[in-house]
Amino acid sequence: MLRAIFFGASQIYLQGISLSHRLVGKELALFAYLASHKELCPRAKLLDLLWTEVNEQKARENLRSLIYSLRQTIGDYLIVTRQAVGLNRQLPYWLDVEVFLSLPAQLGAQDPFLWSEVLRLYNQDFLDGFSISNAPVFEAWIAEQRDQLRTQAVAGWRQLVSFYEERQQYEEALAANQRLLALAPWSEEAHRQQMQLLSATGQRSAALAQYELCCLRLQDEFDVLPSHETVNLYNTIRAQSDVLPTVTLLPAVQPNKERMVPSPPSAAPPAANGHSQEYRGALVAPPAIWGYQYELLQLQQWVLVERCRCVAVVGLAGEGKSTLVHQLVQLASANGATPLFAGVVVFSCRSPLPFPLLLKEWLDLLGGRPSVPLPATLDRQLDLLAHHLQQRAFLWVLDDFDCCFAPDGWASPADRLAFWQLWRLFGERSHRCTLLVTARKWPSLHGQAETPGRFRRLVLHGLELDAGCQLLKSHGLQGSQADFEQLHQECAGSPLALKLAAQTIDELFEGCVATFLQERALLVGELAALLEEQLSELTPLEGELLNWLALAGTPLSSQQLWELLVLPPARPAYFTALQSLLRAFLLEIHGGQFQLRPLQRAYLCCQLSEQLFQELYQSLLTLQLTGETLHCYRLTAEDASQTQEWKNFAGLAVEPLLARLQRSVGKERLVDGLLQLVAPLQQRPGSPPCTLRSYALENLTCLLALCSAPEP
Secondary structure, eight states: OEEEEOBSSOEEEETTEEOTTTSOHHHHHHHHHHHTOSSOEEHHHHHHHHOSSSOHHHHHHHHHHHHHHHHHHHGGGEEEOSSEEEEOTTSOEEEHHHHHHTHHHHHTTTOHHHHHHHHTTOSSOBTTTOOOTTOHHHHHHHHHHHHHHHHHHHHHHHHHHHHHHHTTOHHHHHHHHHHHHHHOTTOHHHHHHHHHHHHHTTOHHHHHHHHHHHHHHHHHHHSOOOOHHHHHHHHHHHHHOOSOOOOOOHHHHOOOTTOEEEOOSSSSOOOSSTTOOOOSSOOOOOSEEESOHHHHHHHHIIIIISOOSEEEEEOSTTSOHHHHHHHHHHHHHOSSSSOSSSEEEEEETTSOOOHHHHHHHHHHHHHTSOOOOOOSSHHHHHHHHHHHHTTSOEEEEEETGGGGGOTTSSOOHHHHHHHHHHHHHHHHSOOSOEEEEEESSOOOOTTOSOBTTTEEEEEOOOOOHHHHHHHHHTTTOBOOHHHHHHHHHHTTTOHHHHHHHHHHHHHHSTTBHHHHHHHTOOSOHHHHHHHHHHTTTOOHHHHHHHHHHHHHOSOEEHHHHHHHOSSOOOHHHHHHHHHHHHHTTSOEEETTEEEOOHHHHHHHHHHHHHHHHHHHHHHHHHTSOOSSHHHHOOOBOOOTTOOGGGTTOOBOOHHHHHHHHHHHHOHHHHHHHHHHHHHHHHHSTTOSSTTSOOSHHHHHHHHHHHHHSOOO
């Protein structure tokens, strides 16, 4: 079967084998053009499409050569006559664009699930980033295709929103309208509809924040103010809302054309009065904040408008949590003549300060003078703190809050209990303050369900594409837009990962992004250390689950993942491990299926490949299997007898591994050693030991087949 994906970077498969590395340049352009036309295309039209700057004879020679090359690649799927060329649609095929173009017929079926699934095919522009030189006719055609398909996607989501709204399915309408906004962030109508839907579901504060985002988008795209209709809707929702009056936030976070929010040059926020302080590992202001405009607006709404008691900003290391919170601190500390907070107190939870000493400092600050000795019990100490919190409004920032609960961290069991009780105090008791925390792994705290006015949580998932590309370009790197977008994707939008990658490109590759990508040098230096830190506290079971997801390369359900384990644990332990990985933001779950982010997957595959090399190298020297990787994981899907269970299994790139082993021990010794390692396993398929499940025989057999195959 021929399968082609044209939305985004092209992905083309024939009988399950990727052709993407072969279909490039004008060959890909010809294939995409033929796939977009159900009828055969005249040769004369193809000549004008791809060659306008050479004479007709040379163009015909080029076309014949291109057709021959394409025929060698896709075989009988290409129909060639003397006058025309086209795809053979009598053979089984699947084209994402063709399915997407059938959307108008799907709209009449009134099947919202099928409707949305077809719309989701459009995740990026048609052949996003692809172009060929000296072919203006093709460039004009592909630009027209992109505009038409994007217009149809916008219209489709708009109709789906109306479909759900008419049936009062507001949650579904909200999700669909969010998709619409991702495609058309400039659409004031879509922003207004989002405000109406949020208000209809009781989320009036979020509707007001959506208005602020609408203002940002309109100014960024068109340099205009919202229409009277949008302003009237905002005033209506605000009049109905039971939250405090919204302060004017827009001027404080207005981005310039590079989508950058400048930060003040000083590391310390300006004092609103004499009480603003930062100490013990305070947040340090960066020179600029890239992206996260919507997230900053959301934080402003929760902290400065709703005055939530507890707000958490969470995500992996390097996502920019502290940077974002620092920007909010700047806004909270410089809010005019009547500041919202009497002061801002920042504490880094990485600092090994026992809770009683920290509480003593806080009470001294709140009272304006040295306090009396602390009461003897924790309950009495917290009662005293609660009394002070009711008197004056402070913004309390606890950076890296999860460090207070790390089992092997600096906090003693008594300190961990005290910080848990502190969280409960801010969340459950009445007071005038706000507790704002950042965390890389959300600790197991009772009563952490999000509640308006009490607790809100913001999860950072990386910068949007345009902000990430602008960050890279700010480092003076050289490359095409496609290069920047690929690097952004491989770094999953992580601000720190992008900065570290930019540093490596500048130091080792003279600022050339394309060379860096070609050399596959992403996982080196400080970026590798960052990923190692993110994965350093895993239990053996958590590590095994992540390794399997890295090898799979595709989302898996909990049952599919469970069935892969060589030694499955008890079900409660299994689901506890999954929950822990989700709370550490190392896993994502969509539609009941778990998946890894690209950067973590690449790192884990690299680590598995290194473990496998070391184990195989030692095994070849001793002719006895060493280590557990071969037993515990299936490493490749290159198996003609694979079952449906492994249909979409990506596996590990073993060719570089075999090449490395061959350089180390020689090809003859490698083949002979693999044969001797396989022999005892064939005699006792279940060993070692024979009572345990093992992938070793399957892995070694596959490696031997690849190693023994004749060179092309």
